[in-house]
Every structure is written in structure tokens, then in C-alpha cells.
Amino acid sequence: MNAFRLAGDMTHLMSVLVLLLKIHTIKSCAGVSLKTQELYALVFATRYLDMFTDFISLYNTVMKLIFLGSSFSIVWYIRRHKMVRRSYDKDHDTFRHQFIVLPCLLLALLIHEKFTFKEVMWTFSIYVEAVAILPQLVLLQRTKNIDNLTGQYVFFLGAYRGLYILNWIYRYFTEPHYVHWITWIAGFVQTLLYADFFYYYLNSLKNNVKLTLPA
Secondary structure: OOHHHHHHHHHHHHHHHHHHHHHHHHOOOOOOOHHHHHHHHHHHHHHHHHHHOOOOOHHHHHHHHHHHHHHHHHHHHHHHOOOHHHHOOOOOOOOOOHHHHHHHHHHHHHOOOOOOHHHHHHHHHHHHHHHOOHHHHHHHHHHOOOOHHHHHHHHHHHHHHHHHHHHHHHHHHHOOOOOOHHHHHHHHHHHHHHHHHHHHHHHHHHHOOOOOOOO
16 A cells, blocks of 8 residues: 555545445536446456455455445436436437447456456456447537536546556556566557546636537
8 A cells, every 4th residue: 555556546446436425416417428337236246256265354255345335326316216217318318338348358368367257347447337338428528518517527537547657656666576567558549548637627627618529
């Protein structure tokens, strides 16, 4: 644990809280991609299989439970809540996320650190997380109607990944034999996907105008 890792975790947690705040208090999921939320639920479900066999720390277990519970609750809200689901924009949220899942699974079967079920599932979750934001970004580009909470949610998600990259750099120079190419490359790809959004988000803050993304 270091300051960058802790800041990354707290920023990730903040993104989830912002989204839950929007859905629970406003009873609206407008601008939120169900496809992205389902991908994140899949990410956490396959990544945290070790929670049932390996105890690392109370902090680690609590964070895993929070991300698992929140991701599945968000999916439930969008799919089942009688008020929230009315605001879901299914006409624009049409990204075929199955074309993300299958290639990531095949890649995890081919490129992994150890060929065990938990390790392949963990690697699969890393690959899926790298591109899970794509349906959300596509939806925002199509609707061109980005409210503050949705914009903050995506911003905090991107900031979390950026802080984790700083965490990896710090650990590379302070811990012997710390090399994780799969995580690093996937994290770099994920950060690149946020670059365009960050540019327009920061510009909107600087100029005090509504955030819009180019088509």
C-alpha cells in the first residue's frame, strides 16, 4: 500500500458513490450505459474469486465487497427498478458488449501468468476492465447530453486508473522484481481510452460550459 494506491482506491470508490447517488436520489440512469455496468459486474465477479479462499486484509476484503455489491446493485437498478429503468436510453446504448467478452476470454486463455482457473479469470477481468468504458463513451457521444454527475462518474473512473499507473511506477522503483506486463499494458490501453474524454471534460470546467463530446 502507498499513497498512489490509496488515492486510486478512494477515487474508484468515489466514482461508484457518485453513480449510486445519481441513481438512488434522482431515480434516473439517463446517460448511464447498462452495457458498461454489466461489464464491470463481470470484471469484479471474475477478479475477486480469491475472496473465498485467500484473506489478504480487512481493507482488501471490504473494498472487494463494496465493488461487487455496488456493481450488481447498479445493474439491478437499471434493469429492474420501476422508476429508474424508465430513464434508461436503450435506443442509444446499443454497443454489442459480447464482442468485448469473447475476445477477452480467448486472450486470457492464451496470454496469462499461470494456467489455473483463478489466474485465467483474473487475467480475463483485467482485459475486460481495460475496454469496459467503451459502451459508456459511445453512449455519451451519441446523446450529447452529459449531466454533471455522469461526467464526474466517468472522470473519477479515469482518474482512478491514472493514479494506479503512478502506483505501478512507484512500486517498480521501490520493490525488487515488481513486473506485471499484463496489468501494465491493459492499464495503459484503458488510460488511452479516457484521454479524449479528459480533454473535453477539463475544457468544460475551464470554460464553465456544458460538457459535450464530438460524434
